[in-house]
Amino acid sequence: MLQVNRRPKSLLDVKMHYCPGCGHGIVHRLVAECLDELEVASRAVGVAPVGCSVFADHYFACDMIQGAHGRGPAIATGIKRSKPECIVFSYQGDGDLASIGMAETVHSAARSENITVVFINNSIYGMTGGQMAPTTLIGQPSTTSPKGRDVKVNGYPIRVCELLSQLDGARYLERTSVHTAAHVIKTKKALKKAFQNQIDGKGFSMVEVLSMCPTNLAIAPKDNAKFIAEKMLPVYPLGVYKDADAPAAGGK
Amino acid sequence: MPEIKIDEMRCKGCELCVTACPKQCIGMSDVFSVTGYYPAKFSKPEACTGCALCAQICPDLAIEVYKEEPVKK
Numbered sequence: 050m051l052q053v054n055r056r057p058k059s060l061l062d063v064k065m066h067y068c069p070g071c072g073h074g075i076v077h078r079l080v081a082e083c084l085d086e087l088e089v090a091s092r093a094v095g096v097a098p099v100g101c102s103v104f105a106d107h108y109f110a111c112d113m114i115q116g117a118h119g120r121g122p123a124i125a126t127g128i129k130r131s132k133p134e135c136i137v138f139s140y141q142g143d144g145d146l147a148s149i150g151m152a153e154t155v156h157s158a159a160r161s162e163n164i165t166v167v168f169i170n171n172s173i174y175g176m177t178g179g180q181m182a183p184t185t186l187i188g189q190p191s192t193t194s195p196k197g198r199d200v201k202v203n204g205y206p207i208r209v210c211e212l213l214s215q216l217d218g219a220r221y222l223e224r225t226s227v228h229t230a231a232h233v234i235k236t237k238k239a240l241k242k243a244f245q246n247q248i249d250g251k252g253f254s255m256v257e258v259l260s261m262c263p264t265n266l267a268i269a270p271k272d273n274a275k276f277i278a279e280k281m282l283p284v285y286p287l288g289v290y291k292d293a294d295a296p297a298a299g300g301k
Numbered sequence: 302m303p304e305i306k307i308d309e310m311r312c313k314g315c316e317l318c319v320t321a322c323p324k325q326c327i328g329m330s331d332v333f334s335v336t337g338y339y340p341a342k343f344s345k346p347e348a349c350t351g352c353a354l355c356a357q358i359c360p361d362l363a364i365e366v367y368k369e370e371p372v373k374k
């Protein structure tokens with residue numbers, strides 16, 4: 050018999066601590082597959098965030114640094130500038146990247162740092178127990194908005210891809226999802242491009258992945274997948290928001 | 302016949318593979334695993350096409366998919 054799928058070598062053979070149905074495990078596997086297939090694992094350096102994926106350094110079989118909350122892109126900047134031969138990625142949740150770390154996100158994109166950012170948008174703070182994130186939907190309950198996010202009090206959700214697409218330094222921005230197997234396959238393609246861009250020296254590349262946090266949405270994983278399809282997709286449309294390689298809109 | 306192997310020590314019973322399988326080959330066990338979950342089980346092997354969509358969605362890399370070697374002509 051032929052084995053169709055194999056655990057990527059860039060992912061250590063250990064059990065991950067994530068909750069049942071959490072999207073982090075899926076995206077970890079995809080990132081590791083990219084490192085394998087692009088043959089960059091031996092010179093890859095990952096930056097783990099603060100958030101549920103704080104232990105990502107226990108899972109990836111490449112060099113890893115665990116950064117302070119939200120500072121991933123700044124740390125990745127330092128690593129990449131001092132060791133340009135390394136393939137550097139920052140892996141971050143939405144609290145980490147779009148709240149406390151928004152300045153680092155925006156400025157690393159504006160500087161067009163040649164790094165790859167993997168951004169997990171699960172619409173909530175996972176690790177700390179389900180507080181409202183910048184990405185929490187209007188009306189979505191969280192422990193800090195028990196009656197649902199109220200725009201009068203809490204403002205509006207932030208669309209990070211759209212926001213960064215205004216910056217000339219952002220070279221590749223795509224939003225994908227992992228709520229179905231077909232979307233997982235598309236996410237892999239996007240991640241691979243985001244890493245290939247770095248290999249080719251193209252500058253700041255980010256993939257935003259809509260993902261499940263069933264524990265803090267307090268729903269079953271399959272219902273979290275449905276929540277993404279029905280509630281998140283209309284607010285966070287999937288697609289490529291920036292591709293410096295693509296011909297400019299409107300053509301010549 | 303294609304087949305899948307579910308590692309009960311890794312499976313956390315999230316059921317995402319159940320919804321991902323286009324052939325409804327996967328069900329859930331009603332017996333607790335050692336790790337304390339109701340794991341997925343390969344309940345309809347005869348329908349499996351080896352498409353590996355179940356393994357694509359599994360967050361815990363608990364599924365291995367096998368297919369017959371292609372016949373060389």
Ligand SMILES: Cc1ncc(C[n+]2csc(CCOP(=O)(O)OP(=O)(O)O)c2C)c(N)n1
Nearest residue numbers: 099100101118142143144145173174175176
């Ligand atoms: C400086 C600092 N402020 C606040 C915290 C508390 N804290 C830990 S994780 C987290 C947010 C995690 O949410 P997210 O980035 O969305 O990741 P997830 O856990 O959902 O993957 C916060 C606020 C901290 N550890 N350090």
Ligand code: SF4
Nearest residue numbers: 067068071101175262
């Ligand atoms: S709390 Fe949410 S994000 Fe954190 S491991 Fe559990 S499901 Fe994943």
Ligand code: SF4
Nearest residue numbers: 322349350352353355
């Ligand atoms: S390989 Fe495809 S058909 Fe077989 S169990 Fe998995 S999803 Fe179902």
Ligand code: SF4
Nearest residue numbers: 312313315316318359
């Ligand atoms: S997707 Fe993986 S962890 Fe979830 S039930 Fe299926 S085999 Fe178990």
